Structures are given as structure tokens and as C-alpha cells.
Amino acid sequence: MKGVVFVEFLEMVEAEFSPEMADDIIDACDLPSGGAYTSVGTYSHREMVALVGALSERTGTPAPDLIRAFGEFLFERFHVHHAEFFDGINNSLDFLERIEDVIHVQVRKLYPNAELPRFEIDRPDQDHLSMLYRSDRHMGDLAEGLIRQCIAHYGTPISIQRHDLDDKGGHVRFELSRT
Ligand code: HEM
Secondary structure (H helix, E strand, C coil): CEHHHHHHHHHHHHHHCCHHHHHHHHHHHCCCCCCCCCCCCECCHHHHHHHHHHHHHHHCCCHHHHHHHHHHHHHHHHHHHCHHHHCCCCCHHHHHHCHHHHHHHHHHHHCCCCCCCEEEEEEEECCEEEEEEECCCCCHHHHHHHHHHHHHHHCCCEEEEEEECCCCCCEEEEEEEEC
């Protein structure tokens, strides 16, 4: 997993909890990287799982809730740092429809070692979008947070139905409908 994701996660912990909390979970996890992440570095996604687990223990918030909240935070960071992906897109379904064939394709050029999920996208009409997420890193909760914040960002009410197709968050279908 790219360091940019870890850097943003620790930013969220500092902002939502405290800088001491960020130091504390890094110390608690005995990470191979030592917690010194650079944006372009690559680190095991297990370090993210460990950091989220340590944060969950200390805050009492379930890990899936923390990962979803991180997805929401991360979406707005992507908006700040990659405004070009938002050019000319006026609604969330049009944005999300482009995740696999446009956005993550560009991400791979920017971060050559990025370990990206696969999304199978189906857009039967303007008001509906189906996103089938698959990843060996089991980040379905992160995907949900990103999707939710994309919808909030554009403001048009969209309902989300989540169907877990395994019990690890590695295979999830999201059905989105304009309400
Ligand atoms: C401007 C928009 C976006 C940018 C720049 C972006 C970029 C990235 C980057 C850099 C990573 C990390 C790759 C790695 O760890 O090696 C990533 C992972 C990921 N992205 Fe995106 N992304 C964007 C939007 C989205 C959206 C809207 C979704 C949800 C539908 C999404 C779903 C994910 C997920 C779930 C991962 C974690 C890796 C995994 O599940 O295997 N991304 N993305």
C-alpha cells in the first residue's frame, strides 16, 4: 500500500484525536517501517490493519467504523490533491463510474507500485450504478467510506445498498440509486 495512504491516515488521527494518539499507536504496533512513511514509499497493508486495530483498542470505536471514516476523510484529500480528476464531473455517479477505467488508471501512472482494487462497473441508466469491488487487501469498508463521501461531496441524494459477498470485506457489491 502506498505511503500516501498511511500519511493521510496519520493526518486523520492527529486531527480527529491528537498527535499523541498518532505517536502512541505507531509505538504500540512495532511496525516494520517504524511508522516513518513517505508518500511514494510502499508498505505492507498489514501495517494499516495494525494501526487501525491499535486505534480501535484505544478509542473503543470498532475498526470498520474507523476505516469507513478514514475513507470519507481520504476522499476529500484526494479532492484537494487530485482536483484534475474532478474536472467536468457534476455528479457522484458520473465520478464513481470512472473509478476503474479512468481514475485508478491515472493513479497507477502517478504511483507505479500502487496495489489497487478491481471494480466491475455497471451503469444501466443515469440513476443507477453497480460497483463490484474485489481486493486481496479486503478494504471494502474503505471503499464504502470513499463512496459515501463522494455522494456527500456532490450533494445529490443517492441510496447505497451494500452486499458482502465474502466475510472479509474483500468482495463487495455496492448498488447506488438516485433517490
Ligand atoms: C481522486 C480520486 C482517487 C484517487 C486519487 C485514488 C487513489 C488511490 C491510491 C493512491 C490508492 C492506494 C494504492 C496503494 O495502496 O498502493 C487507492 C486505493 C484504493 N482506492 Fe482509490 N483513489 C480515488 C478514488 C477512489 C474512490 C472514489 C474509491 C471508491 C470507490 C476508491 C477505492 C479505493 C480502495 C478501496 C483502495 C484500497 C486498496 C484496495 O482496496 O485494495 N478510490 N486509491
